[in-house]
Amino acid sequence: MENKHYSKVPVFENGLAQPVFPFTDGKTGEKYDPATSDIVRYCVYVESDYDMDGDGKRDLVKVFVQVPRSAVEGNYKAATLFEARPYCAGVQEDGYDHMKEVAEKEYRKFDLADLDHEAAPRVPSGSASAMDLALKADPSDWYYKDKGSTNSMVYENIDSFNYYLVRGFAVIVSAGFGALGSDGFNYVGSEYERDAFKSVVEWIHGDRVAYADREGTITTKADWANGNVAMTGRSYAGTMPFAVATTGVEGLKTIVPVAGIADWYSQQNMQGAQRYWPKEMLNSFLAYYCSSRYNDSTLSEKQLDDIAAFHHELSLQQLKCGFDYDEKFWGSGNYRLNADKIKCPALIVQGLNDENVSTKQFEMMLKSFQKAGQTVKAILHQGPHITPTMPNKGYGILIDGKFYDDIVNEWITHYLYGVENQAEDMPAVLVQTNHDQRKWETSDSWDTGHSMKLTSGSTGTAVIDTDWEAAGISAKNFDDVMGTTSTNMGQRYVTRPFEKAVTIQGTVCLHLKAALKDGDAEADFHPENRNDVDTLTMKLGASRISGRMDDVEIAVLLCDVCDTEFDSIQTTDPERNIIPVTTVKEGGIINGGDLPAFDEAEFTTVHKKYRVITRAFADLCNPEAGYEPETAANSIELKKDEYHDYHIYLNATRYTVEPGHSLAIVIATEDPVNCMIHKTYSVEIDNSSVHADVPVTTEENDYTINAQ
CATH class of the missing domain: 2.60.120.260 (Galactose-binding domain-like)
Structure with missing residues (x-):
């Protein structure tokens, strides 16, 4: 449908990318028409350097791609927003019960050194363009019932970044190793996990091969991309941007981590003591929870047993550490140790009442970017473990009177499209006050002196x-x-x-x-x-x-x-994870374009x-x-x-x-x-x-x- 407000190229006004691209939902199932969809969607499989599962082939990482059709048609090169989120391809909802079921089970000995099998890269037999793949795409590749959950859909966060799609950005999502559609094992806080997502950035930048199929025969390039990537996401998805940034990978121009982890040891522990929720203290719990690959019907019993044996060995290795820091076990997930490799700026977002990912994590991230000599800013709100805009719940809070996504838009527009909008001049620290949540204050530095x-x-x-x-x-x-x-x-x-x-x-x-x-x-x-x-x-x-x-x-x-x-x-539940919100303006958070608005909310206070x-x-x-x-x-x-x-x-x-x-x-x-x-x-x-x-x-x- 023609619309005078639509454009074939990004439009920037007042330093922001404007909502000038049409939108077609990707959750329509059989009604989704790849030939007419305004947002092109398809999946690719990026080839890593690892053969964790020892099958003689390099492990592939599944990536779900969403791009405005105009970029795929060649009218412009799109900048990319990348969420590396191990949950997105499905979860194992029975985590607590599973840990009890396997607690006394005997597994074959798994040697972690076996994760370093070497395998030659695949030899492709052909290539395909993004449009070729999009026209053949089936929505069941990215949106279907989660086999490890009772009532969830895979890639349930497909809507989380629609704001950016209608403004001309590409949005890609990956769950990394060990997820359904990918190879390898989910290995929390490891260099394997980090490098899986680094590989995706390299593909966008044009430095790595991706395939159109799981067999790895037909290559495909991100021919719609300008090669510039920003990583964002919350929690686990806010952690992976920090991990990848410490590799210094080319193409990663900035990160916007929300409640991200700088060090996995101090996420689980604190000065030698337990810090986290008791039932989730073993990293193997999280590794199992994110291992939707268990639900891959093409895997043999041996392959499934290998995943389980690996997770059990991960438990045994952590048990040797107790609650103390051990460099061999925790060092790879202590990302701040590689701060000197960081080459990009960061906009760090954190809830000051977050008892899930502690506020120490954002401070360590901040110090790491300062140590690297990179531009770094912090937005600190009074919420718990949330993003200032919560698309899956349909609400958001204002950030000093502004929409959160507009702030991120300004930031990534500057770093991905080179628009001079003075984004780098925003305050070093922008903080929502505890005594009046409508009041925000600024600081030139986190260190007060x-x-x-x-x-x-x-x-x-x-x-x-x-x-x-x-x-x-x-x-x-x-x-x-x-x-x-x-x-x-x-x-x-x-x-x-x-x-x-x-x-x-x-x-x-x-x-x-x-x-x-x-x-x-x-x-x-x-x-x-x-x-x-x-x-x-x-x-x-x-x-x-x-x-x-x-x-x-x-x-x-x-x-x-x-x-x-x-x-x-303050939080109101025993787990210290929930701060209720009150709607103050229905439809007050404007997404623009063809997208519905969210409600503007404020945090509910206690007395x-x-x-x-x-x-x-x-x-x-x-x-x-x-x-x-x-x-x-x-x-x-x-x-x-x-x-x-x-x-x-x-x-x-x-x-x-x-x-x-x-x-x-x-x-x-x-x-x-x-x-x-x-x-x-x-x-x-x-x-x-x-x-x-x-x-x-x-x-x-x-x-x-x-x-x-």
Whole structure:
């Protein structure tokens, strides 16, 4: 249909790519007509350098391509937005049950060295253009029922980037190795996983071969592409841009990671202690969850057994580490170690109330790009583990009065199309304030250059233990109790009320001297499985497996407290993953073109006398552990009444404490939400030793904290 607003080439106005391309949905199934669709869709199979499964052929990586028809017809060369998302080709929804089913199962020994089989590249017999493939494309290649889920569709996020399609960008999505349609194994945090997605960037840039078919006979080029790629996505899909950026691959011009992981060790652990959800502490859980290749009906029993044996070996390798850092196991997923290879700028997006991917991750990413000398900006909102626009839920929040996708549009338009729009001049830090979510503030640097000292005014000692029942705590009320009162499980140290507002920005470091007071170390402190974890995962941190004392944990909270209730934005579920939103304007988030609008939303506030600002976990067996993940490699045997110095780095934050409010540091033992192994022990704290360095935005007076 003719429309005067449609264009055959991208149109840029006010520094933004405009919605001038027609749109045809790719989820119409049999009604999808490749001959007339305004968005050309097809799949390709990029050849990697690996033969992980040892079949003598290089592993292929399936890629789902969406491109405005005009680019495929040759009217212009499209820039590419790439989401590397291991979930997108399907998931294994039975992850928890599966881990229990295989916990005691015996597998053939899998040698991880076998992943490095060498195989010669394929020899093609012909080639095909993008249009050739598109005209033969079948929607069932990219949109069909997920065999590993009860009610989901594969590539369910096919709509996530429609905003960019109608503005002339190509959008590609891949699940990488181990996914249905691809070869190899899902190997969380490995160079194999990283390089699978690097290969896709190389294909777009014209440096690697892709095939039209799984057999690898007909090659196809991204003949519609200008060779410039931006990677984006949230969570796992926000992690892979960082991984690929640390390869320095040509063609990757920028990344926009949302809640991405900079280091897999400190995603799962923190200073020698467990940090993540108990049932998902083994990386093999996530590897299985993303391995939709299990549902490939063409695989033999041996091939399926090989995948399972690999996942089991992945579990065994992690069990040797316990909760400590091990370079061999964790090094490949510690992307910040390769910061010197980064060649592109980054726009980093993070929720300050994200308890899934911790805020420490965004800060480590930020420092890595600064170390590389690259332009890096941060947008920090008050939400949990979300993207500021949530297409799958039909809502979004405004970013300082702007649409989130318009901000990303401006950023990638500059770096992929070379439009001079001063995108690189945006503030180094743009942050949504905690006291007024409609107010956003800027900083020229994340590092403030100012620090406020919190120094103990108390003497003597405090003893805390792990008796949940005596403390009256559970996973449902841990924060409520710890934020408001001291118990046998947690000691609070509180400042006097602040006379003026103080803004914290950065990482708070708590210093203390502590000793194991009591506990039966020979019996591994009598471990109990309180969170229904499978028996294999329960071996993580067991002294009989790792050969050392492990996981004598303390949890640290920094809280905003007040004698009267106040409004705050905080999670409302026991897993600390949900902040409800309220619609403030139906259809308020404009996508443009032929696309429907989303609702404009705001975060729903709660009314309490406290708010957890940030938290941390640490193992008393790791007194050498500090901010850098690799410092958690060395553990010690604790002796009763033997004191050690600890320096505990809480997750990064940006938070304003209002006048009349106080700061409370809470030192506790186990946190039931994150407790995989409940143990019986007590810890003695030297009250006079407790002090904290608090980075603040302006010069502030020091404060005394007293045990209460």
